[in-house]
Amino acid sequence: MTNAAIVPKHIAEALVSPGAHAERDVLFSSLRWLRVNNPVALVEAEGYDPFWLLTRHRDVYEVSRQNSRFHKCRPPGHFGGPRARSGDAG
Numbered sequence: 001m002t003n004a005a006i007v008p009k010h011i012a013e014a015l016v017s018p019g020a021h022a023e024r025d026v027l028f029s030s031l032r033w034l035r036v037n038n039p040v041a042l043v044e045a046e047g048y049d050p051f052w053l054l055t056r057h058r059d060v061y062e063v064s065r066q067n068s069r070f071h072k073c074r075p076p077g078h079f080g081g082p083r084a085r086s087g088d089a090g
Contacts (some may be wrong), residue, residue, distance in 0.1 A: 005038050007053070012045040015053070031055055 007015070011030045014020040020027045032043055035055040044050045054060045061071045 005041065007034065007038060007041045007043045009045075012043045015043055016045045016048055 011033065014026050014030045020030070034053070039054065040058040040059055041055070043053050047062055048067045054063060
């Protein structure tokens with residue numbers, strides 16, 4: 001696997017935007033860029049906890065085979081959702 005780098009802000013925002021998921025051209029072009037330029041990426045989008053995104057099959061396979069090293073704290077594909085604001089019921 002390659003060394004990870006933080007995802008550019010405009011791509012991070014597209015990854016968590018419901019609009020980008022409805023208009024898939026934006027989402028797919030962002031994912032294509034990540035596969036080429038940053039396949040193991042740290043996504044830091046405003047209002048969301050940072051999360052790792054793997055965009056190449058080989059990397060997903062490698063991580064899935066190393067359960068003791070990579071803990072599955074959340075379900076696959078789970079972005080964590082927006083952070084709760086202080087005072088929100090939880």
